[in-house]
Amino acid sequence: MWWPPWLAACLAWAAGAGAESPAPLCASRGLCPAPPGANASEPGTGQCPRGATDLCAWALSSQSLRDIFPVDVIQENYVRNVRNCIFSVVYPTPFKSRIRLVAVSKEVLENILDLDISVQGTSDFLQFVSGGKVIFGSVPLAHRYGGHQFGSWAGQLGDGRAHLIGIYTNRNGERWELQLKGSGKTPYSRNGDGRAVLRSSVREFLCSEAMHYLGIPTSRAASLIVSDDDVWRDQFYDGNIRKERGAIVLRLAKSWFRIGSLEILAHAGELDLQRRLLDFIIQEHFPSIAMGDSNRYLEFFSTVVSETADLIALWMSVGFAHGVCNTDNFSLVSITIDYGPFGFMDSYDPNFVPNTSDDERRYKIGNQANVGLFNLSKLLQALKPLLDPRQKQLASQILDGYGERYYSRFTELFKTKLGLLGENEDDNYLIAFLLKEFWALQDLGKHKLFSEWVSMYLLRLTRNEGDSDTKRRTRMTTVNPRYILRNWMAESAVQKAKLNDFSEVHLLQQILQRPFQRQQAAENAGYSLRPPPWARDLKVSCSS
Ligand code: AMP
Ligand code: MG
Numbered sequence: 378m379w380w381p382p383w384l385a386a387c388l389a390w391a392a393g394a395g396a397e398s399p400a401p402l403c404a405s406r407g408l409c410p411a412p413p414g415a416n417a418s419e420p421g422t423g424q425c426p427r428g429a430t431d432l433c434a435w436a437l438s439s440q441s442l443r444d445i446f447p448v449d450v451i452q453e454n455y456v457r458n459v460r461n462c463i464f465s466v467v468y469p470t471p472f473k474s475r476i477r478l479v480a481v482s483k484e485v486l487e488n489i490l491d492l493d494i495s496v497q498g499t500s501d502f503l504q505f506v507s508g509g510k511v512i513f514g515s516v517p518l519a520h521r522y523g524g525h526q527f528g529s530w531a532g533q534l535g536d537g538r539a540h541l542i543g544i545y546t547n548r549n550g551e552r553w554e555l556q557l558k559g560s561g562k563t564p565y566s567r568n569g570d571g572r573a574v575l576r577s578s579v580r581e582f583l584c585s586e587a588m589h590y591l592g593i594p595t596s597r598a599a600s601l602i603v604s605d606d607d608v609w610r611d612q613f614y615d616g617n618i619r620k621e622r623g624a625i626v627l628r629l630a631k632s633w634f635r636i637g638s639l640e641i642l643a644h645a646g647e648l649d650l651q652r653r654l655l656d657f658i659i660q661e662h663f664p665s666i667a668m669g670d671s672n673r674y675l676e677f678f679s680t681v682v683s684e685t686a687d688l689i690a691l692w693m694s695v696g697f698a699h700g701v702c703n704t705d706n707f708s709l710v711s712i713t714i715d716y717g718p719f720g721f722m723d724s725y726d727p728n729f730v731p732n733t734s735d736d737e738r739r740y741k742i743g744n745q746a747n748v749g750l751f752n753l754s755k756l757l758q759a760l761k762p763l764l765d766p767r768q769k770q771l772a773s774q775i776l777d778g779y780g781e782r783y784y785s786r787f788t789e790l791f792k793t794k795l796g797l798l799g800e801n802e803d804d805n806y807l808i809a810f811l812l813k814e815f816w817a818l819q820d821l822g823k824h825k826l827f828s829e830w831v832s833m834y835l836l837r838l839t840r841n842e843g844d845s846d847t848k849r850r851t852r853m854t855t856v857n858p859r860y861i862l863r864n865w866m867a868e869s870a871v872q873k874a875k876l877n878d879f880s881e882v883h884l885l886q887q888i889l890q891r892p893f894q895r896q897q898a899a900e901n902a903g904y905s906l907r908p909p910p911w912a913r914d915l916k917v918s919c920s921s
Contacts, residue, residue: 437512437543437555439464445657447650449521449564457564458533461647463638463654464518469508469540470561470571472623474605476507479579479624479879480886482586485599489629491547497600506600506627508540508560515543519563520633523641524705525755527739530644534637534705535565538573541633552661554633555599559625572608576871577921578624579882580862581716583870585628587862587889588713593691595713596630601882603874612920614734622875630712632662636756637705643759652763662710674760675768679775682753683782684711689749690786694794695861696722698742700732701919707752718917721861723908724820725812731864734919746783753779793856795834796849798841807833858892860904865912 442464449465451457459465478497486492496502504510511517519536526534539558546552558581559573573581578601588595606623634654642651659666659677666676688711692699699706700718708714720731727743735741740748757772764772784805791808810830821827841849862885870881881902888899899905 437515437545439516439518439541439543441544442518442541443516446653448518451564454562454564456562456566459521459535459564460645461650462521463650464520464541465564466516467519467540467563468511468517468561469542469557471509472507472604472606476503476509476602476604477877478503478506479575479601479603479874480582480882481600482598482886484890485586485597485629489547489551489553489597490545490599502600503602506557507602507604507625508542508557512543517542519565520638521565521641522635522637522705523644524635524637524703525640525752526703526705527735527737528751530640531703531705532644533565533641534567536563537566537569538563538571551631553629553631556628556630556633557625558628559623570608572606572623573625573921574608574610574621575603575624575874576621577717578603578626579871579874580719580867581628582626583867583882583885583889584716584719584862585713586886587892588697590890591695591858591861591892593695593697593713594688594711596628596633599627599629601626610920613916613918614920630708630710630714632658632708632710633714634658634709635705635714636707636709636752636759637703638709639759640704640755643762648762651759655760655763658709672768674763675771675775678757678760678772681709681711681756682775682779685749685753686746686779686783687711687786688713689745690783690790692745693742693787694790695858696725696729696742697861698722698729698731698740698745700735700740700917702740702745702748702752704752704755707749717921718919720864720917723863723912727812731917732919733916746780746787749783750776750779790856794853796841796844796853797837798844801837801840803833803837807837855893859895860888860892860899862889863904863908863912864915864917865908866904868912868915 446463447461449459449462451459452466454467481494481497483494486494486496501510505512517540519540521533521535524531524534536556538560539556540560540563542555542557544552544554559578560571562569562571582598582601585595585598589597601624603622603624608621608623609618610621611618638654639651642648642654655674655677656668659673660668663677663680666673666680670676685707692713698720699713700720701715706715706717718732718734720729722729722742727741728738729742730738730740732740738744753776757776760772761769788805788808792804795808795811797804807830810826810833814824814826838844838849866885870885873879873881884898884902888896888902888904895905903909
């Protein structure tokens with residue numbers, strides 16, 4: 378069996394050291410207990426006493442980020458307003474109770490993290506993914522960011538319950554940032570307890586992976602664990618506080634920087650730092666932009682505008698409502714992040730609001746494109762101090778182009794969904810007609826305008842050059858998912874998981890890896906049917 382050397386080293390270390398004994402700092406590149414004071418310094422890199430020097434560089438490390446950016450000068454872990462830095466050093470808080478592994482993503486472990494799937498059976502893995510131990514040589518960080526929440530500037534937010542436990546560069550040269558979510562308090566925890574409960578963690582784990590297999594840019598999830606530690610939540614904000622269990626998702630993204638990452642620096646007037654952060658993001662994630670280009674921030678903005686429009690069009694193409702489209706939840710590399718009270722529509726309804734805490738219905742599905750524009754306008758506001766007058770003007774024009782970009786991507790996606798080839802001036806109308814009437818697909822045939830729409834559609838199909846019904850059907854089944862993570866499906870998995878039956882989490886995980894293919898197990902479970910009657914009353918709130 379093949380083990381990555383750092384893991385082999387950690388296993389070797391674990392075999393020789395009791396859980397109680399603190400690991401000497403230069404013992405190996407294995408796992409170390411999180412220091413109780415949470416502020417041990419990182420050892421020098423490149424020294425691997427076990428001899429695997431060439432692969433030592435594989436170890437998880439946050440060194441590159443700490444080399445580039447100033448780190449919070451205060452190292453004690455208490456809630457405060459943080460200034461003049463991008464990250465604070467802070468260690469996860471281990472759970473006190475028993476920990477169970479709920480699920481892992483084999484694909485993430487093997488293809489992104491270069492791990493053998495059998496690693497999931499080791500106690501070190503359990504310690505690692507639950508924040509009980511950190512990889513030797515990596516110093517965990519919490520990111521300082523701000524954001525506009527529900528339209529208003531909320532000030533400092535930051536990683537209040539997440540720890541960036543390091544960056545992993547895999548055998549394909551991809552750089553991935555690993556984050557534990559639910560791993561304890563940080564300087565950004567405000568009034569929170571730093572924890573995440575099982576139900577929201579199951580939802581994030583399943584949905585982020587499901588989105589990936591739907592072809593939608595997203596953070597990924599490597600693992601999900603649940604503890605027996607008590608976490609108290611008022612799930613529906615009705616005064617009914619209940620005991621739940623703390624859980625942790627190990628999640629990955631190429632970058633976790635958000636619009637709010639830049640906003641907080643602009644608000645604090647920390648422009649040098651903002652420039653450094655922007656240059657870092659451009660250098661790492663926008664390879665087509667030349668660092669020497671004096672218009673690079675403009676080009677960056679232009680790319681984020683286009684890619685955010687594309688992302689939201691993709692969300693709409695599968696009926697996904699994020700639920701909390703605040704600027705702190707909008708990624709600068711335009712991936713879907715921070716899964717909370719999201720929802721997939723059960724039947725087409727532009728007024729669909731997945732989050733019952735969203736009283737104003739600000740983040741209803743039909744408003745997501747507008748909210749994207751609002752968020753990008755806040756990004757522009759943050760960038761303005763770094764732009765000259767001409768660039769500011771051009772940036773406003775770029776923002777003006779957002780709507781067109783969104784509609785053209787949206788139309789393209791819906792044309793593909795309908796199996797249309799080539800261009801036709803009535804295509805927009807055909808799509809709008811279908812959507813405007815709020816037709817739930819299963820009721821389509823009953824709608825009074827159905828035959829009118831079908832006639833238009835059939836006429837349009839005659840303009841599909843070189844096409845046939847068989848070819849079209851094949852194309853359409855590869856873009857219209859048969860299975861999506863409907864609320865009732867996630868809820869059913871959550872209810873079982875609460876009883877330590879993780880079978881439906883596993884089933885959904887497996888089914889949603891091939892969302893476009895008919896699968897007997899999914900059919901048996903009713904995943905392609907209408908939601909069961911009990912699902913009508915399902916509510917999802919911000920509480921997580
Ligand atoms: P969210 O809407 O979940 O993306 O979170 C918004 C902000 O609240 C972020 O700064 C989170 O880190 C923080 N937050 C949410 N829940 C908690 C919690 N239980 N403990 C500490 N911080 C939290
Ligand atoms: Mg968030």
